[in-house]
Each structure stands twice: as structure tokens, then as C-alpha cells.
Amino acid sequence: MRHLKxxxxxxxxxxxxxxxxxxxxxxxxxxLGGCQRTAPLPLRxxxxxxxxxxxxxxxxxxxxxxxxxxxYRGKVVLLYFGYTHCPDVCPLTLAQLHVSMQRLGALAxxxxxxxxxxxxxxxxxAILKSYVNAFDPRAVGLTGTPRxxxxxxxxxxxxxxxxxxxxxxxxxxxxxxxxYVFDRAGRARVLATPSATQDDLVHDVRLLxxxxxxx
Amino acid sequence: MKALGFGMLLCAALLPGTVYATSAQDVRxxxxxxxxxxxxxxxxxxxxxxNTGSQPIVLTGARSTIYGEVMLHxxxxxxxxxxxxxxxxxxxxxxxxxxxxxxxxxxxxTRALHPVIPGDHVxxxxxxxxxxxxxxxxxxxxxxxxxxxxxxxxxxxxxxxxNAALPGTHGAAxxxx
Numbered sequence: 001m002r003h004l005k006x007x008x009x010x011x012x013x014x015x016x017x018x019x020x021x022x023x024x025x026x027x028x029x030x031x032l033g034g035c036q037r038t039a040p041l042p043l044r045x046x047x048x049x050x051x052x053x054x055x056x057x058x059x060x061x062x063x064x065x066x067x068x069x070x071x072y073r074g075k076v077v078l079l080y081f082g083y084t085h086c087p088d089v090c091p092l093t094l095a096q097l098h099v100s101m102q103r104l105g106a107l108a109x110x111x112x113x114x115x116x117x118x119x120x121x122x123x124x125x126a127i128l129k130s131y132v133n134a135f136d137p138r139a140v141g142l143t144g145t146p147r148x149x150x151x152x153x154x155x156x157x158x159x160x161x162x163x164x165x166x167x168x169x170x171x172x173x174x175x176x177x178x179x180y181v182f183d184r185a186g187r188a189r190v191l192a193t194p195s196a197t198q199d200d201l202v203h204d205v206r207l208l209x210x211x212x213x214x215x
Numbered sequence: 216m217k218a219l220g221f222g223m224l225l226c227a228a229l230l231p232g233t234v235y236a237t238s239a240q241d242v243r244x245x246x247x248x249x250x251x252x253x254x255x256x257x258x259x260x261x262x263x264x265x266n267t268g269s270q271p272i273v274l275t276g277a278r279s280t281i282y283g284e285v286m287l288h289x290x291x292x293x294x295x296x297x298x299x300x301x302x303x304x305x306x307x308x309x310x311x312x313x314x315x316x317x318x319x320x321x322x323x324x325t326r327a328l329h330p331v332i333p334g335d336h337v338x339x340x341x342x343x344x345x346x347x348x349x350x351x352x353x354x355x356x357x358x359x360x361x362x363x364x365x366x367x368x369x370x371x372x373x374x375x376x377x378n379a380a381l382p383g384t385h386g387a388a389x390x391x392x
Contacts, residue, residue, distance in 0.1 A: 084252070084256055085256060085257060086297075086299070087250065087256070087257040087258060087259040087321075087323050087324075088259050088288065088290045088299060088317055088318065088321050088323070089290050089292070089297045089299070089317070089318055090297075091250055091252065091259065091358055091359075092317035092318055094358075094359065095358070095360065095361050096361070098359040099361065127254065127256075130253040130254055131252065131253055131254075131256065131358075133253075134252065134253050134357065134358035134359065135359045136359065159296065170325070172298075172299050174296050174297065174298045174299075175296065175297055176295055176296055176297075177292050177295060177296065177297040178295060193295065194295075194297075194318075
């Protein structure tokens with residue numbers, strides 16, 4: 001009741017807050033547009049341009065080679081955290097990404113799905129290779145030391161937790177379900193949450209593929 | 216002696232059917248498939264389970280002669296995090312249906328006695344809360360399949376409700392912003 005009264009009699013603090021936020025958003029949009037000197041891309045997914053760091057990591061790919069984010073410059077990258085002993089949600093996501101790749105046609109050759117294992121204890125490069133190749137030829141499995149995987153996860157404010165093991169020693173890993181999309185210059189551009197549609201993902205990836213790396 | 220044995224067998228066969236219908240008798244399964252992952256990785260089982268009866272039914276699990284262990288699991292996405300947990304049962308409402316579907320209830324199959332390859336037919340024995348069972352053939356599909364495919368042994372049931380809800384589906388509206 002006290003809150004209601006305060007709200008009625010005061011100078012609409014909520015409205016003032018919204019106006020302030022709108023002003024900041026407008027200023028931000030103008031400033032960003034000024035820097036890029038072009039209209040922002042009409043991306044449909046959650047736009048994270050300028051809010052997440054560039055693609056960078058020090059991991060091992062599924063052939064056993066040490067790789068960094070620079071390895072994938074020039075490609076549009078779809079980054080996803082998962083693990084191979086995940087029989088349901090990870091395959092669902094990867095199968096949907098495979099369908100998206102098919103819809104991109106020849107453009108898909110300039111795209112890479114990076115599947116980062118949040119279960120490096122079980123996911124060797126060889127296991128990862130057979131796993132990701134079962135979904136799409138453009139998919140690459142990445143693993144590394146627990147510390148290196150954690151560093152990449154934290155860089156994108158992602159999280160994962162190893163659940164308690166069952167009597168036979170098997171265990172599940174709860175993990176963030178988002179897909180991070182990077183442009184050819186390695187900049188974080190959009191975030192696809194589980195509720196995102198395949199149409200929007202294909203739209204945005206196509207847009208990024210058709211845009212020069214310096215725009 | 217022979218006649219008595221036959222009589223007992225006849226009684227045993229008729230009694231449950233004439234007095235009570237079992238859950239399994241009210242269940243129709245369609246679009247049953249397994250997602251096969253490479254190597255020794257676990258497989259997942261999906262199907263549409265229809266209850267034609269007037270009582271709710273609970274699917275409590277499944278057995279297989281090929282997989283050493285079959286568990287009923289439930290995947291969920293909450294707060295942007297994917298989780299999977301073992302559950303005791305999947306309820307199937309009276310005159311309704313429930314889905315074993317990606318991102319929701321599903322069977323997790325481990326410890327295959329021999330490699331299962333896409334195209335194989337795998338017999339699973341589904342079990343229900345009244346103890347009744349139902350043998351169902353699941354078709355093995357490749358890792359990147361998104362449904363039962365054209366060669367499903369259990370084709371879509373006629374009169375399927377197209378807008379049936381898929382609770383907890385991976386694509387369900389959550390964290391839209």
C-alpha cells in the first residue's frame with residue numbers, strides 16, 4: 001500500500017527511468033552507428049555486438065591440433081558448449097544446426113560449428129571427431145584442459161556443472177544451451193537461445209556471411 | 216492332465232482380458248525411433264504414446280535385449296541451462312497422448328551388446344504403472360535425424376492431434392529476451 005501511494009503521488013519515477021533508458025539506448029545506437037559509419041545489420045536473434053569479447057581461446061581440435069580463435073577467422077562461427085555423453089539435447093541442437101547448414105547451401109562452407117566439450121575428462125579428440133562428424137562435416141569438436149575450457153566458458157558468461165555420478169560412475173553435465181554466433185572477423189554478433197527459430201538463425205548467419213568482415 | 220493344463224492356461228489367458236483391461240492394451244505407439252550416436256555413446260529413444268482408454272496411464276520405463284540399460288529421462292532448459300534427470304514415469308492422460316521427444320521425456324539407452332546401426336529395428340518392451348508391458352519396434356536413425364523418418368515401423372496414428380503440446384521441449388518459449 002505504501003508503495004502504491006508513493007507511486008501515485010511522486011513524479012512517475014518509472015516513466016522517468018524508462019525515458020532515461022530510452023535516451024541511453026538512443027545515444028548508444030547513434031554512437032555505434034557513428035563508429036561503424038553504416039546502418040547496423042538487421043539481425044533477428046539477440047544482438048550481442050559490442051557486448052561480448054571476440055572469439056579467442058587456446059584449445060585442442062578434434063584432430064589433436066592446438067588451435068586458437070584466429071584459426072577460424074574468415075569463417076562465420078557458431079559456438080556451442082556440450083558433451084558427447086549427452087544423448088538428447090546436444091544431438092537435438094547439433095541436428096538442428098545441421099539442417100541450418102543444409103539450408104545455407106554452398107554458403108555453409110564458410111561456416112564452422114565449434115562444439116566445445118564441457119566434459120574434457122571423457123571427451124578425447126578422437127571421440128569428439130566421430131561425434132561431431134556424425135552431425136555435420138562443418139562441425140569441429142574442441143577440448144582442452146579443464147582450465148582452458150572453463151576460461152572460454154567464462155569469457156562468454158556461460159556455465160556448466162558436473163552432476164553427481166551414479167553407482168556405475170556415469171554422470172551428466174548441466175550446461176548453458178545458447179549458441180554464440182561470430183562474424184568473419186571473430187566478433188561476437190548474436191546469441192541464439194533455445195527459443196530462437198531456425199529461420200532466424202539461418203537469416204542471421206546468411207547476413208553475416210554476405211557481409212564484409214570490416215563492416 | 217493335459218486337459219487340466221489346457222484349461223488352466225485358458226483361464227489364465229482369458230481372466231485378465233475379460234475382467235480388467237491392462238494399460239498396455241489402451242496404448243498405441245507411433246513414430247518410434249532411436250537416435251544412434253557413434254561408438255559406445257548412449258542412444259536416445261523417442262515416440263508418440265497415445266492412450267485410448269478412459270484412465271490415465273504412466274509409462275514407467277522400458278527394457279531391451281540389445282541395450283543393457285534403458286532409463287526414462289527428462290531434459291529441461293531453465294534459466295538458459297540444459298539439464299537431464301532420471302524420472303519415475305511419463306504420464307499419459309486419458310484419451311490423450313504424451314511424447315517421448317527431443318528436449319523432453321526420452322529413453323536413454325546404454326551398454327549396447329552389439330553396435331546398432333541406422334536402419335536397424337530394435338525391439339523395446341515398454342512398461343506401465345499397472346505392470347503391463349508392450350513390445351514396440353523402434354527404428355534406428357542417424358545422429359543428425361530430427362524425426363522417425365520415412366521408414367518408421369510405427370507410422371503416425373490416424374487422427375493424431377496436430378497441436379498436441381510438447382511440454383518442456385527444447386524449443387519451448389523460455390528466456391525469449
